[in-house]
Structure formats: structure tokens, C-alpha cells
Amino acid sequence: MLEYVGYLASVVVLISLLMSSIKKLRWINLFGSITFAIYGFLIGSVPVGVLNIGTSLINIYYLFKIFNAKDFFTLLPVSKTTQYYDYFLNYYSKDIMKFIPDFNVKIEEADVAYYLLRNAIPVGMFVGSKHSEDTLLVKLDYVIPPYRDFKMGKYVYTSQREFFTSKGFNKLLCFSDNINHEKYLLKMGFKKSDDSTTSNQSEFSLLLK
Structure with missing residues (x-):
């Protein structure tokens, strides 16, 4: 059952890379990273969990910049x-x-x-x-x-x-x-x-x- 969580995370991350919109890419990739982090901890792979928590934080950082950037x-x-x-x-x-x-x-x-x-x-x-x-x-x-x-x-x-x-x-x-x-x-x-x-x-x- 747990492997399906991993499959889902992989598909979501793959879909995110197909997005032409940077905002959509970050949002979808964030969801995929969080899912991967959960999967990593569930199977006892701390490095996978930690790596994807880091990826999630990076996505959150850039989404914050996108939503707070002043465009002209x-x-x-x-x-x-x-x-x-x-x-x-x-x-x-x-x-x-x-x-x-x-x-x-x-x-x-x-x-x-x-x-x-x-x-x-x-x-x-x-x-x-x-x-x-x-x-x-x-x-x-x-x-x-x-x-x-x-x-x-x-x-x-x-x-x-x-x-x-x-x-x-x-x-x-x-x-x-x-x-x-x-x-x-x-x-x-x-x-x-x-x-x-x-x-x-x-x-x-x-x-x-």
C-alpha cells in the first residue's frame, strides 16, 4: 500500500515539471515534495524524508517571493x-x-x-x-x-x-x-x-x- 504513495508522489513531481507556469510548477511540486517526505518517513527512509522537506521549504520560499513581488x-x-x-x-x-x-x-x-x-x-x-x-x-x-x-x-x-x-x-x-x-x-x-x-x-x- 505504501508504494502507491511513492508512485503518487513521483507522478505529481513529474507533472510539475511539465508546467509552463512557474507558479503552477511550484504549487504542484510542493504537493509532490510533501507527499514524498511523508512516504520517506513512512518507509523509514529519513534521508528521503529530510530531502523532500528541504525541497518543500524551497518551493514555499519561492512561492512567497512570487506572491509578494511587485510587478510593473x-x-x-x-x-x-x-x-x-x-x-x-x-x-x-x-x-x-x-x-x-x-x-x-x-x-x-x-x-x-x-x-x-x-x-x-x-x-x-x-x-x-x-x-x-x-x-x-x-x-x-x-x-x-x-x-x-x-x-x-x-x-x-x-x-x-x-x-x-x-x-x-x-x-x-x-x-x-x-x-x-x-x-x-x-x-x-x-x-x-x-x-x-x-x-x-x-x-x-x-x-x-
């Missing part, structure tokens, strides 16, 4: 002549297509295009086009996997509402047929419309004021 977020305008826009989209194209498979907007066609910076690091991109006089259609809101903890999204949709209203937009609109993308939009405050579109995509909107 910025929206940096995308230049119409930049080559980095296409490079970024090409580099992350496979991951972007998982959530927004029909995204294909040239920089010249975008009315709003910004790099999403976190502590001066470009971690994502926001692209939108004018849908109506006061409505911005969100074509792309993408953050690379290691920084996908919703902080960047909350910054854009909560802290930067005045940024959009100052440009004349009082409403944000987004269409999606991806369940994970839809969950994200709802978490960011978007409301799902009861009306379906001709492309079988769901409509989401966010009123800014």
Missing part, C-alpha cells in the same frame, strides 16, 4: 514600421492558434496595437480594430505561457480602462469558440451574449463605463 506593467505602442510585430506573432503562432485560430491582422490594419510589458519584458500583445464608433473589437489578447497568471489581463481590462475610454472606446467586444479563451474572458469581466454569430462563435463584451 506597461503598454508599449507597436510601431507601424517594426519587424518585431511579425516576428513575435510568427514565433508564438502555434500557441496563439490554440486560442484564436483565425487571427490574422497586419499591423497596418490594427487601430490599436500594443506590446504587453511586465517588468520591462515583452510578455504579450494586444491588438484591436474599430468595430463601431465607440466599440473596440479585441482581435488578439495574448500572453506567453510563463506569465499566464491573469495579472497582465487584469492590468489591461481593469487598471487601463481609462486608456481605452480616452481613445473614444466605451465598450470592448470579442468573439471566441475556444472554451479556455472563453473562461479567460469571463474571468476578466466580459459578459457572454445570448446571441450566437453566424460563425458559431460566442460574443463577449465588456462595458468600460
